[in-house]
Amino acid sequence: MQSQKAAAKLKSLKCTQCGGAIELRGGHNVRTIVCQYCGACLDSKKEFAVLHSFLNQKRPFMPLKIGARGKLKGIEFTVIGVLKYEQCEDGEIYRWLEYLLFSYTHGYVYLCYEDGHWVMMHEVKDLPETEVEIFMPRKAAIVVRDMTFKVFECASAKLSYVEGELTWQARQNEAISYLDAVCPPYMYSIEKRATEIEYFWGEYMSTTEISEAFKIEGIEPSTVFACQPFGCPAIIKSISHGALVASLLTLLIYFFVSSSGVSVTSQALGREVFDDGGVSNEFTIDDPGKLYGVTVSAPQLKNAWAFFDVRIMNPQQTEEFCSLPIEVSYYEGYEEGEHWSEGSDEDTVYFRVPESGTYKLEVEGEGNRGETSEPDPNFMLNTVRVTIRKGVRLGHHTLAWFFIALLIALPYFGLLYRFENKRWNDDDEDD
Amino acid sequence: MPVNLTCPSCGNIINQVTRSPQIVVCSACNSTHILNSGRLEDVGKSAILTEYPSIFELYKSYRHKDWKFTPVGRVRYDYGDGFWDEWYVRSDGGKESWVSVDEGEIAIEALAHKNIQVPPFDEINVGGTLMINRIKMTVIEKNSCTMIGAQGELPFKIVPNDTYNYIDLLGPRRVSFTIEYQGDVIDCYKGVWIDPFDITKA
Numbered sequence: 001m002q003s004q005k006a007a008a009k010l011k012s013l014k015c016t017q018c019g020g021a022i023e024l025r026g027g028h029n030v031r032t033i034v035c036q037y038c039g040a041c042l043d044s045k046k047e048f049a050v051l052h053s054f055l056n057q058k059r060p061f062m063p064l065k066i067g068a069r070g071k072l073k074g075i076e077f078t079v080i081g082v083l084k085y086e087q088c089e090d091g092e093i094y095r096w097l098e099y100l101l102f103s104y105t106h107g108y109v110y111l112c113y114e115d116g117h118w119v120m121m122h123e124v125k126d127l128p129e130t131e132v133e134i135f136m137p138r139k140a141a142i143v144v145r146d147m148t149f150k151v152f153e154c155a156s157a158k159l160s161y162v163e164g165e166l167t168w169q170a171r172q173n174e175a176i177s178y179l180d181a182v183c184p185p186y187m188y189s190i191e192k193r194a195t196e197i198e199y200f201w202g203e204y205m206s207t208t209e210i211s212e213a214f215k216i217e218g219i220e221p222s223t224v225f226a227c228q229p230f231g232c233p234a235i236i237k238s239i240s241h242g243a244l245v246a247s248l249l250t251l252l253i254y255f256f257v258s259s260s261g262v263s264v265t266s267q268a269l270g271r272e273v274f275d276d277g278g279v280s281n282e283f284t285i286d287d288p289g290k291l292y293g294v295t296v297s298a299p300q301l302k303n304a305w306a307f308f309d310v311r312i313m314n315p316q317q318t319e320e321f322c323s324l325p326i327e328v329s330y331y332e333g334y335e336e337g338e339h340w341s342e343g344s345d346e347d348t349v350y351f352r353v354p355e356s357g358t359y360k361l362e363v364e365g366e367g368n369r370g371e372t373s374e375p376d377p378n379f380m381l382n383t384v385r386v387t388i389r390k391g392v393r394l395g396h397h398t399l400a401w402f403f404i405a406l407l408i409a410l411p412y413f414g415l416l417y418r419f420e421n422k423r424w425n426d427d428d429e430d431d
Numbered sequence: 432m433p434v435n436l437t438c439p440s441c442g443n444i445i446n447q448v449t450r451s452p453q454i455v456v457c458s459a460c461n462s463t464h465i466l467n468s469g470r471l472e473d474v475g476k477s478a479i480l481t482e483y484p485s486i487f488e489l490y491k492s493y494r495h496k497d498w499k500f501t502p503v504g505r506v507r508y509d510y511g512d513g514f515w516d517e518w519y520v521r522s523d524g525g526k527e528s529w530v531s532v533d534e535g536e537i538a539i540e541a542l543a544h545k546n547i548q549v550p551p552f553d554e555i556n557v558g559g560t561l562m563i564n565r566i567k568m569t570v571i572e573k574n575s576c577t578m579i580g581a582q583g584e585l586p587f588k589i590v591p592n593d594t595y596n597y598i599d600l601l602g603p604r605r606v607s608f609t610i611e612y613q614g615d616v617i618d619c620y621k622g623v624w625i626d627p628f629d630i631t632k633a
Contacts, residue, residue, distance in 0.1 A: 027534045028513025045512055073628070076484075104484035106627045107535015122535075125624035201626070 015040055017050045025067060026080040026102045026165040034081070034162045034170070036066075041162075041169065054172045057161050060084050063113060063216060064099055066164045070213035072120060072205070077101040077109065079214075081164030085176070087157040100166060108167055110200070111210075116221030117228065118210045119187055121202035134177050134192050139424075142181045142188065144201075149181035149188045152226045180226060187227040204228050224422040232412065240412030247405035250398050258395035261293060266387040269363055273308070274380035277364035282315050283388060286356050293392040294361070296326045297346030297385045305329035305343075306367030306381065312353060313360050321359070324349045350392060361386055436471050438462060445471070447584060454585040456504075458489075463581070465588065486532060487518055489583050492633035495539075495625055499523045499633050502530070504583035508576040519585055527586065529620070535627050538607065543621035552596045552612045561600060563608050563619065568600035 207218035269278035
């Protein structure tokens with residue numbers, strides 16, 4: 001993107017206060033140079049006269065050195081200055097570095113470094129589309145360049161270290177108020193000093209990008225940064241979003257297609273079910289292509305189990321079309337004053353018959369009270385109700401697809417939730 | 432329609448891109464020519480521009496969002512503390528405008544008012560305000576500049592070392608205006624700031 005016909009020329013001079021060597025790498029918009037040896041702030045527009053001095057400066061750990069050169073977003077930059085800011089909150093001090101980088105083609109950008117995270121920021125003229133104060137509630141929305149940012153942090157910080165070239169005149173312990181809003185991987189910042197307000201557009205840079213650009217050893221951060229994107233391959237993101245949509249669609253289809261059918265007959269059988277077997281009245285099956293359901297319910301079943309052998313017979317009871325085993329059990333009680341129950345006094349099984357016609361049900365039952373698995377010959381219930389429904393649609397396949405799709409989508413959204421929680425809650429805990 | 436012109440000084444073929452440039456600077460010998468009835472007339476040498484790495488190159492196409500443009504000329508102005516380049520650009524639709532570039536600060540500018548009625552340059556103070564187009568604008572810079580060189584095709588006659596005064600104004604929502612005082616002529620340009628990171632090669 002740049003026309004690099006001539007390389008930037010390095011100019012050298014001596015500090016007008018201590019005589020220390022100073023190398024100039026920035027452009028003509030550099031206003032001051034702070035000597036790394038004596039802290040003198042030199043005026044680049046007035047023959048490097050000493051404007052003031054930064055006293056007792058302690059050089060912080062700097063992963064990048066002034067003079068380092070690297071390509072970010074395809075643009076060649078040189079590190080020309082560095083600033084360290086400190087923010088005090090609830091007795092904790094948070095520190096970060098802001099490197100000033102220069103490119104002949106793209107001007108000046110800041111490369112911010114905090115806890116192993118890097119954000120490349122540059123000044124923009126884009127103001128928020130809505131009224132914005134420098135102190136706004138957390139997560140308040142700000143629209144810039146048609147993108148919605150959420151306010152991440154509003155705070156004040158002080159400048160605690162300066163070295164190298166700057167496009168402005170910095171002051172020792174100078175205070176700034178700032179607002180950081182995020183729309184990962186982008187960040188929009190407003191910085192307010194005593195005499196000016198500036199707007200910055202930032203983008204999160206991975207440790208790998210910085211390491212490769214400046215040929216330095218990167219330290220992988222252990223925290224989640226304000227504008228750090230959820231680092232998931234695009235293909236997995238697409239698959240997970242697709243799976244989520246698919247799961248919702250299959251669920252919708254399930255509710256649309258599944259049906260408990262229409263009642264054909266519902267009859268109550270008596271105690272004979274537990275003697276020689278009960279026989280229902282005749283009922284008609286007129287559409288053998290459809291699925292039918294037979295529900296056996298035993299409303300008097302309590303702390304007991306019952307097993308029913310339901311056979312579908314012709315009216316003469318000479319031919320058995322199918323035999324359907326149904327087991328029900330229902331237990332309840334009180335434990336530490338709390339009522340509990342398990343099981344159900346009814347169950348449904350499904351069947352098809354080969355042809356339409358008149359049929360009967362033959363129901364034989366056995367059971368026992370308590371947890372004994374052996375049937376009690378004396379066990380019986382006064383009423384057993386059998387209900388036959390026609391045109392049952394189970395939708396089991398649809399439901400299975402719903403769960404499969406959900407299983408595919410869940411890991412991504414689970415991890416995303418955890419990541420976002422870390423982004424926002426880490427700070428909430430500090431609050 | 433672009434035409435080929437021959438440099439009267441060195442015989443170099445100059446491919447004229449803009450519709451009616453008044454000035455053409457030969458890229459081979461740096462001679463400055465007035466274009467008169469389709470012929471170039473030599474008016475002398477233009478200062479050779481010191482080549483710094485630049486975001487633009489002459490006759491290469493660039494894109495800013497939906498706007499595709501090609502720089503066809505450049506004028507460099509020295510303002511004491513440094514310099515800036517005014518690139519004369521031609522958009523795809525044939526419209527010509529100016530893009531000013533000063534170390535990553537880039538603005539697209541167009542003439543808004545010719546001979547605008549504003550107070551004389553000496554009466555303007557930095558920090559003061561002016562009403563332009565019923566917008567209250569703040570004076571952020573008052574300076575003079577000197578034309579130190581040119582390249583390519585330009586729509587006006589250039590005079591090397593020509594100096595003029597200017598003021599830069601900033602308004603709400605970063606609307607900017609530049610007022611140029613060139614003798615009795617006071618022109619007002621309206622500018623729109625653009626992000627250099629939004630510019631790509633077309």
